[in-house]
Amino acid sequence: xxxxxxxxxAEAFAFIEELDRLASPQEIIDAMERSFARFGFENFIMTGLxxxxxxIESLVLLKKWPLGWYQRYTRSGYDRYDPxxxxxxxxxxxxxxxxxxxxxxxxxxxxxxxxxxxxxxxxQGYCLPVHGLNxxxxxxxxxxxxxxxxxxxxxxxxxxAMYAFERAxxxxxPSPRPNPLTPREREALRWAALGKSAxxxxxxxxxxxxxxTAHIASAxxxxxxxxxxxxxxxxxxxxxxxx
Amino acid sequence: xxxxxxITRNNRxxxxxxxxxxxxxxxxxFVEERGWRDLxxxxxxxxxxxxxxxxxxxxxxxxxxxxxxxxxxxxxxxxMISQSFPHLVRDGRILRGPTVLECTRYFIVRERRMxxxxxxxxxxxxxxxxxxxxxxxxxxxxxxxxxxxxQAGFKVRPLGLPTQVEDQPCIAAAIxxxxxxxxxxxxxxxxxxxxxxxxxxxxxxVPHVAA
Numbered sequence: 446x447x448x449x450x451x452x453x454x455a456e457a458f459a460f461i462e463e464l465d466r467l468a469s470p471q472e473i474i475d476a477m478e479r480s481f482a483r484f485g486f487e488n489f490i491m492t493g494l495x496x497x498x499x500x501i502e503s504l505v506l507l508k509k510w511p512l513g514w515y516q517r518y519t520r521s522g523y524d525r526y527d528p529x530x531x532x533x534x535x536x537x538x539x540x541x542x543x544x545x546x547x548x549x550x551x552x553x554x555x556x557x558x559x560x561x562x563x564x565x566x567x568x569q570g571y572c573l574p575v576h577g578l579n580x581x582x583x584x585x586x587x588x589x590x591x592x593x594x595x596x597x598x599x600x601x602x603x604x605x606a607m608y609a610f611e612r613a614x615x616x617x618x619p620s621p622r623p624n625p626l627t628p629r630e631r632e633a634l635r636w637a638a639l640g641k642s643a644x645x646x647x648x649x650x651x652x653x654x655x656x657x658t659a660h661i662a663s664a665x666x667x668x669x670x671x672x673x674x675x676x677x678x679x680x681x682x683x684x685x686x687x688x
Numbered sequence: 689x690x691x692x693x694x695i696t697r698n699n700r701x702x703x704x705x706x707x708x709x710x711x712x713x714x715x716x717x718f719v720e721e722r723g724w725r726d727l728x729x730x731x732x733x734x735x736x737x738x739x740x741x742x743x744x745x746x747x748x749x750x751x752x753x754x755x756x757x758x759x760x761x762x763x764x765x766x767x768m769i770s771q772s773f774p775h776l777v778r779d780g781r782i783l784r785g786p787t788v789l790e791c792t793r794y795f796i797v798r799e800r801r802m803x804x805x806x807x808x809x810x811x812x813x814x815x816x817x818x819x820x821x822x823x824x825x826x827x828x829x830x831x832x833x834x835x836x837x838x839q840a841g842f843k844v845r846p847l848g849l850p851t852q853v854e855d856q857p858c859i860a861a862a863i864x865x866x867x868x869x870x871x872x873x874x875x876x877x878x879x880x881x882x883x884x885x886x887x888x889x890x891x892x893x894v895p896h897v898a899a
Contacts, residue, residue, distance in 0.1 A: 458778070458846070537832035538856075578806060578807065578839050600850040600857065607831065607835060610835065611834075614839075
């Protein structure tokens with residue numbers, strides 16, 4: 446084992462220990478900046494992966510990105526074309542940006558994203574996907590002009606990234622939001638999820654069909670759902686109702 | 689409804705068929721699905737040196753069928769980290785002690801991975817260890833497990849850097865056993881109370897075994 450390898454191990458463990466003492470997002474950013482800089486990474490972003498109806502800005506936990514690049518990336522919705530994001534959804538294994546393949550002919554916007562990132566000094570990068578429980582998807586992606594990415598540095602970076610992610614998640618995790626649905630709305634959606642019509646549900650609960658329809662409509666509005674089917678899907682997905 | 693059964697040498701006689709199913713599923717999951725060819729056995733039962741009288745199994749049963757499980761083993765005996773993965777531990781400092789167990793062969797069957805079975809088994813794991821006075825549990829796992837454990841509220845400390853095992857970055861780590869972790873993972877699992885079943889003689893309550 447070389448001295449260099451030992452240094453990476455010590456670096457990673459010192460970083461993880463330090464994280465436990467950090468209380469604010471800015472402190473985590475500062476610690477990541479210092480530690481990742483030793484591996485040649487100048488920039489990083491830690492973010493959830495957006496669903497089709499979400500904007501990536503709302504899911505970013507931490508970032509140290511050139512401001513101009515961040516603005517361009519979010520304003521232009523580059524996450525929709527970013528080959529790194531695409532690969533991140535498909536694998537649990539860390540990968541170098543160059544491994545996120547795309548066909549520039551068929552996918553000129555992917556080429557544009559990678560080309561413009563390079564213009565902001567992010568020529569090479571390393572992306573660490575996070576696939577949690579209940580379909581939670583996120584990543585920590587870091588970039589630089591010539592990072593030290595070798596089989597010796599990658600394990601240390603991988604470990605540091607997973608713990609940085611956890612620390613940021615703990616600090617930033619919003620306190621659990623109260624369930625926006627009333628007990629009646631939840632009940633109506635539960636029966637709908639079991640295939641019951643509004644009339645059936647009304648009969649079961651001893652109220653009129655119109656009352657049930659009103660509960661469902663109200664739930665649809667709260668969940669920004671287009672119809673009952675989508676409302677049921679969203680309520681299940683966000684664990685607002687249980688089966 | 690899934691319940692998690694504790695199986696030790698004291699009650700395993702009543703769980704013969706459940707354990708057989710568990711060993712066959714281990715072969716399906718670890719050999720066929722994950723490709724750990726070293727574990728392949730001609731009889732399709734994945735059994736190793738640690739499936740002895742010192743092992744404790746937490747087996748998730750639903751309607752009499754095994755849907756997942758894990759194995760706990762004392763670290764004061766030769767165990768998987770000490771025998772097969774000492775190089776995954778920094779400076780060779782293997783964590784062992786009377787209140788430290790090693791967890792191996794954790795799985796949930798493929799068709800139940802989308803639901804809460806994982807969280808239930810993890811809750812049962814914390815619950816069992818708390819009841820037994822266990823303080824930490826070591827394990828070697830693929831790195832993608834770390835964020836899942838974190839999300840479940842587990843406090844996990846790495847014992848070494850990730851290392852390639854069967855072409856996957858794996859890590860030796862220690863999970864701290866705590867009430868807080870149990871509380872958090874129970875919430876995720878949608879459980880209000882215990883889900884652990886300790887049966888001296890399970891024959892009457894598990895029709896699948898009795899049949």
